[in-house]
Amino acid sequence: MGKSLFIAALLFSLSVQAKNQQDDIRYRKGMLKKISCSFSGISRTNTGSSIGSIDFPADPANTVCDPLSNNSSSSPEMGLLGKLILRTPEMGAKVNSVLDYYNKGQKLDQNLYFADVNVPTRPFTEGFSAQNGDVLTDSQGNKLIENFAIEYTSVLKLTDADKEGDYEIATLSDDGSRVFIKEGDKWNELINNDGNHSTRMGCPYRTINLKKDSEVPLKILYYQGPRYHIANVLIWKLHKKAHSWKEPSHHSLCGISTNNFFFNSSNGKRMPAMTILEKSGWNVVAPGNFKMPERQQNPCVEEKLAISDFQVTSAVAPNATITWKTTVPASSQLHIVNIYTGEEIFTQVDNNLLTDHTVEISGLVHGIYYQVRAISKDAKGNEAMTAFINLLP
Numbered sequence: 001m002g003k004s005l006f007i008a009a010l011l012f013s014l015s016v017q018a019k020n021q022q023d024d025i026r027y028r029k030g031m032l033k034k035i036s037c038s039f040s041g042i043s044r045t046n047t048g049s050s051i052g053s054i055d056f057p058a059d060p061a062n063t064v065c066d067p068l069s070n071n072s073s074s075s076p077e078m079g080l081l082g083k084l085i086l087r088t089p090e091m092g093a094k095v096n097s098v099l100d101y102y103n104k105g106q107k108l109d110q111n112l113y114f115a116d117v118n119v120p121t122r123p124f125t126e127g128f129s130a131q132n133g134d135v136l137t138d139s140q141g142n143k144l145i146e147n148f149a150i151e152y153t154s155v156l157k158l159t160d161a162d163k164e165g166d167y168e169i170a171t172l173s174d175d176g177s178r179v180f181i182k183e184g185d186k187w188n189e190l191i192n193n194d195g196n197h198s199t200r201m202g203c204p205y206r207t208i209n210l211k212k213d214s215e216v217p218l219k220i221l222y223y224q225g226p227r228y229h230i231a232n233v234l235i236w237k238l239h240k241k242a243h244s245w246k247e248p249s250h251h252s253l254c255g256i257s258t259n260n261f262f263f264n265s266s267n268g269k270r271m272p273a274m275t276i277l278e279k280s281g282w283n284v285v286a287p288g289n290f291k292m293p294e295r296q297q298n299p300c301v302e303e304k305l306a307i308s309d310f311q312v313t314s315a316v317a318p319n320a321t322i323t324w325k326t327t328v329p330a331s332s333q334l335h336i337v338n339i340y341t342g343e344e345i346f347t348q349v350d351n352n353l354l355t356d357h358t359v360e361i362s363g364l365v366h367g368i369y370y371q372v373r374a375i376s377k378d379a380k381g382n383e384a385m386t387a388f389i390n391l392l393p
Contacts, residue, residue: 082112
């Protein structure tokens with residue numbers, strides 16, 4: 001066969017193949033336009049946290065979540081429990097110590113839950129809001145933004161990333177704060193940064209030794225005097241060996257008291273003094289270092305959006321059912337691809353925020369090989385998507 005005849009035969013063969021593909025429904029363009037979806041599902045609700053056989057439901061009227069820093073713990077076992085204490089007439093006209101609140105104040109029923117102790121200097125005007133929307137008030141019915149104390153309780157521990165050793169712990173607070181640790185059956189004071197003052201670095205009498213398995217009960221007493229600025233940050237530094245100080249305010253930046261030194265008092269941004277502390281080894285104690293007190297769990301846990309159990313539960317042309325679960329309420333959407341033509345579509349978004357998602361697909365063609373994945377977005381705009389799975393109706 002001559003070269004020209006061979007080329008002619010090849011072109012004829014390709015044209016026949018192309019025609020066969022055009023006749024084959026798998027290769028027809030625009031087929032995905034016929035697909036439609038209907039969405040349904042439910043949203044699971046958190047009814048409470050269990051510790052052993054005891055259930056501790058979170059009463060929204062008595063639950064205040066991270067009221068100062070707006071951070072969130074990563075699990076119910078992590079964080080600090082707080083109790084709010086109000087000023088009373090018994091305390092007198094002048095208050096100079098957080099112990100005045102602790103010994104003579106009125107402790108409220110509400111539980112406060114914190115991820116950490118990291119409140120840089122800033123104005124405090126928003127007050128405390130329970131999960132049911134109620135704003136806590138003082139005895140005169142005013143929004144509580146001044147003249148209160150908080151008793152924090154937690155367990156201090158190392159994370160996997162922390163090194164064992166002797167840690168110096170300090171507070172940056174406006175107004176007074178005192179820190180206690182429990183050793184054996186006794187609570188011992190570690191830091192006395194008490195009194196009426198602008199943001200001041202209060203340092204400890206001694207370091208504490210922490211091992212990977214150490215769990216040290218921790219209590220922090222803090223009070224906010226007259227409006228408007230607030231600050232309460234717990235920081236620590238690892239030393240090469242144990243230290244003690246008769247005068248804790250005589251080293252590092254300990255004892256320095258002024259707003260706009262550690263933080264910008266109008267917005268909480270770090271000032272050069274914080275950079276100096278960090279370069280010398282100081283760091284804010286991280287959320288992972290706080291474990292909830294014994295027999296307590298933190299209901300104010302913000303789970304990250306994630307998708308699980310994504311599957312095709314039925315596929316009989318022209319219909320199919322797709323299901324998946326999300327860790328938090330989120331929207332529903334599918335991304336569908338015809339693998340023969342390369343065409344792809346994104347279905348409409350169902351903006352009902354659900355945790356158990358079901359999508360009924362119609363318009364599928366028997367013999368077509370599809371791939372599909374799920375896309376969900378939570379109320380904060382965080383998006384998650386799965387890998388593609390096969391769909392052959």
